[in-house]
Amino acid sequence: MTPQVLAHTHAAAFTQSRPWTVAEFADLLNNRFTHVIGKAESFALFTVIADEAELLTIATHPDYQRKGLGLCRMQDWQAKAKSLGATRAFLDVAEDNHPAIALYERCGYVPCGRRKGYYPREKTGKIDAIVMVRDPI
Numbered sequence: 001m002t003p004q005v006l007a008h009t010h011a012a013a014f015t016q017s018r019p020w021t022v023a024e025f026a027d028l029l030n031n032r033f034t035h036v037i038g039k040a041e042s043f044a045l046f047t048v049i050a051d052e053a054e055l056l057t058i059a060t061h062p063d064y065q066r067k068g069l070g071l072c073r074m075q076d077w078q079a080k081a082k083s084l085g086a087t088r089a090f091l092d093v094a095e096d097n098h099p100a101i102a103l104y105e106r107c108g109y110v111p112c113g114r115r116k117g118y119y120p121r122e123k124t125g126k127i128d129a130i131v132m133v134r135d136p137i
């Protein structure tokens with residue numbers, strides 16, 4: 001998975017927020033704590049530091065959504081994080097991102113915090129991020 005492929009899928013999937021650039025993905029992939037799993041159709045990017053895993057982003061290209069790929073990527077990255085020593089997993093999600101929240105709830109994540117005004121939105125102004133945890137992963 002190259003930074004170009006990641007940026008392409010990310011830009012196609014994220015219609016509500018600023019897409020991450022090729023340079024941003026390249027930087028993330030250069031970080032020894034960052035891992036990527038999946039293919040161009042659907043991928044997950046995450047970090048594992050000591051016993052804590054964090055999902056940085058997950059995206060399924062719109063042409064492939066609602067076919068079970070996102071669920072598979074969640075299972076894949078969690079299994080990889082566990083094999084690397086993680087015992088719990090965190091993520092954050094915009095409070096208006098109902099598809100992602102449904103996916104995370106289905107994967108056993110529960111809310112554990114809120115970041116006020118974390119995500120910019122053109123039409124509605126800033127909205128909160130919900131922080132979610134799965135413990136044990």
Ligand SMILES: CC(C)(COP(=O)(O)OP(=O)(O)OC[C@H]1O[C@@H](n2cnc3c(N)ncnc32)[C@H](O)[C@@H]1OP(=O)(O)O)[C@@H](O)C(=O)NCCC(=O)NCCS
Pocket residue numbers: 013014015042057058059060061064065066067068069070071072092093094097098099100102103104106
């Ligand atoms: C969230 C996302 C990754 C889901 O990927 P996907 O491959 O379509 O997900 P799946 O087909 O595996 O769906 C698994 C479950 O998630 C939930 N879900 C997924 N998309 C949904 C939607 N549009 N509306 C409601 N629930 C949804 C459902 O419970 C679904 O199971 P079901 O199809 O049996 O009802 C995808 O919608 C996406 O890339 N969105 C844009 C990027 C994004 O918001 N990423 C998360 C940022 S925090």
